[in-house]
Amino acid sequence: MSHANLIAGEWVKGQDAVPNINPSDTADVIGDYDRASAAQVEDAIAAARAAAHAWARTTVQQRADLLDKVGTEILARRAELGDLLAREEGKTLAEATGEATRAGMIFKFFAGECLRIPGERLGSVRPGIDIEITREPVGVIGLITPWNFPIAIPAWKMAPALAYGNCVIIKPAELVSGSAWALADIIHRAGFPAGVFNLVMGRGSVVGEKLVTDPRIDAISFTGSVPTGQSILAKAAGRGAKVQLEMGGKNPLVVLADADMDTAVRVALDGAFFQTGQRCTASSRLIVEEAVHDKFVGALTEAMRKQVVDDARKPGTTIGPVVDQSQLDQDLRYIDIGQKEGARLVIGGERLNREKSGFYLAPALFDATRNDMRINREEIFGPVASVIPVRDYDEALSVANDTTFGLCSGIVTTSLKKAAHFRRNAETGMVMVNLPTAGVDYHVPFGGRKGSSYGSREQGRYAVEFYTQVKTAYVMQS
Numbered sequence: 340m341s342h343a344n345l346i347a348g349e350w351v352k353g354q355d356a357v358p359n360i361n362p363s364d365t366a367d368v369i370g371d372y373d374r375a376s377a378a379q380v381e382d383a384i385a386a387a388r389a390a391a392h393a394w395a396r397t398t399v400q401q402r403a404d405l406l407d408k409v410g411t412e413i414l415a416r417r418a419e420l421g422d423l424l425a426r427e428e429g430k431t432l433a434e435a436t437g438e439a440t441r442a443g444m445i446f447k448f449f450a451g452e453c454l455r456i457p458g459e460r461l462g463s464v465r466p467g468i469d470i471e472i473t474r475e476p477v478g479v480i481g482l483i484t485p486w487n488f489p490i491a492i493p494a495w496k497m498a499p500a501l502a503y504g505n506c507v508i509i510k511p512a513e514l515v516s517g518s519a520w521a522l523a524d525i526i527h528r529a530g531f532p533a534g535v536f537n538l539v540m541g542r543g544s545v546v547g548e549k550l551v552t553d554p555r556i557d558a559i560s561f562t563g564s565v566p567t568g569q570s571i572l573a574k575a576a577g578r579g580a581k582v583q584l585e586m587g588g589k590n591p592l593v594v595l596a597d598a599d600m601d602t603a604v605r606v607a608l609d610g611a612f613f614q615t616g617q618r619c620t621a622s623s624r625l626i627v628e629e630a631v632h633d634k635f636v637g638a639l640t641e642a643m644r645k646q647v648v649d650d651a652r653k654p655g656t657t658i659g660p661v662v663d664q665s666q667l668d669q670d671l672r673y674i675d676i677g678q679k680e681g682a683r684l685v686i687g688g689e690r691l692n693r694e695k696s697g698f699y700l701a702p703a704l705f706d707a708t709r710n711d712m713r714i715n716r717e718e719i720f721g722p723v724a725s726v727i728p729v730r731d732y733d734e735a736l737s738v739a740n741d742t743t744f745g746l747c748s749g750i751v752t753t754s755l756k757k758a759a760h761f762r763r764n765a766e767t768g769m770v771m772v773n774l775p776t777a778g779v780d781y782h783v784p785f786g787g788r789k790g791s792s793y794g795s796r797e798q799g800r801y802a803v804e805f806y807t808q809v810k811t812a813y814v815m816q817s
């Protein structure tokens with residue numbers, strides 16, 4: 340079945356199409372997804388511009404009703420959308436259904452936020468004047484999304500963009516166009532005016548590039564890799580557009596000697612390997628106090644041995660395949676680099692054969708690593724984690740912060756004092772105590788520091804910062 344782009348309220352056939360392949364079973368083609376031409380992206384931009392004025396002037400109730408309708412349909416169809424997501428991305432059915440649910444909740448949340456767009460009224464320092472500070476839409480927003488959260492990331496960008504009165508053009512990752520297409524179909528049928536929401540699928544270098552460079556796009560919100568994010572920043576900010584970037588992580592999980600060992604193993608296993616380690620919040624550096632090092636590595640290795648790596652949609656699977664051949668090659672390359680750097684591969688790291696032909700990789704754990712090794716500096720984005728032994732808490736904190744990234748960090752400890760100190764001193768946008776670094780709520784801000792993020796936060800009430808612009812009005816009292 341073919342899937343067209345949504346431009347100016349119409350389904351428009353692309354210049355060509357690519358098959359969407361199931362990473363659990365490469366013989367399974369989910370469908371063909373069109374690629375928009377640069378001219379079609381221009382049509383989408385023109386349609387969004389034409390719709391922007393009227394859309395910005397709709398009532399908050401109109402927008403709230405539309406977003407609520409989208410959220411209701413997503414939630415009603417979460418099992419089916421979860422199945423599609425697991426089939427195209429490779430996370431397990433439970434993980435994928437959870438993600439679809441989250442997307443529905445995000446639309447519901449922002450339906451409510453439409454009714455709570457904040458403003459302020461202040462007195463002037465001059466007599467007889469009132470000051471009113473309001474938030475207005477930014478205009479037309481380009482959204483560029485990655486493959487690892489095929490429905491949640493599009494949702495957490497689209498919902499606030501639309502809620503605050505902006506028009507949207509989204510370019511999803513080619514590997515997972517199915518979930519974005521399904522979401523576009525739901526939005527289209529909900530009854531948004533033509534041009535308010537547009538879907539243009541295709542290559543980053545054609546479709547993405549056009550969104551980034553076209554002067555009619557007022558803002559770009561991007562989630563993806565560091566090099567792509569940096570090049571987008573240079574181009575979009577260079578022409579004066581508003582930019583928000585969420586990029587990689589090299590997230591530390593500190594395990595202290597006083598940790599509850601079951602908690603430490605559960606938190607590390609989930610954070611490092613669930614969703615095949617393909618989360619920007621994944622715990623890739625496990626920083627462990629020497630006193631419990633052997634016990635922790637032994638227990639985590641045991642827990643890893645029990646994982647079932649298989650078809651994402653098969654009952655009993657706990658870890659699905661890697662998303663595609665090129666990501667698998669990257670994971671294997673880093674597993675090789677780690678060994679050449681002198682790290683000890685404790686378990687995993689080999690390709691696995693299953694009943695169906697897919698990109699199966701045994702989750703890999705390195706031990707005896709140093710923080711200056713490439714496997715601990717560069718984002719691998721797969722089921723690969725390293726143990727870095729440290730003497731004490733002070734060294735653990737300093738190793739945790741010694742990275743160019745700053746998305747999320749975690750600590751497992753029973754010491755209130757050390758947990759509080761870590762929370763205050765971790766140089767990351769998010770910090771977890773006795774919880775995995777990955778796995779966040781949908782109603783609170785998400786984002787990082789240092790090289791992980793740029794611009795204001797996504798999600799929760801904090802999304803208002805990016806998707807609106809402030810106006811200060813001075814009014815003479817009559």
Ligand code: ADP
Nearest residue numbers: 484485486511512542543544547548563564567
């Ligand atoms: P990943 O492949 O890990 O998701 P990328 O940064 O390569 O990370 O891709 C993230 C998103 O950015 C995808 O939708 C991709 O198509 C898009 N993209 C890639 N290159 C460009 C580019 N030069 N300009 C705009 N978007 C791009």
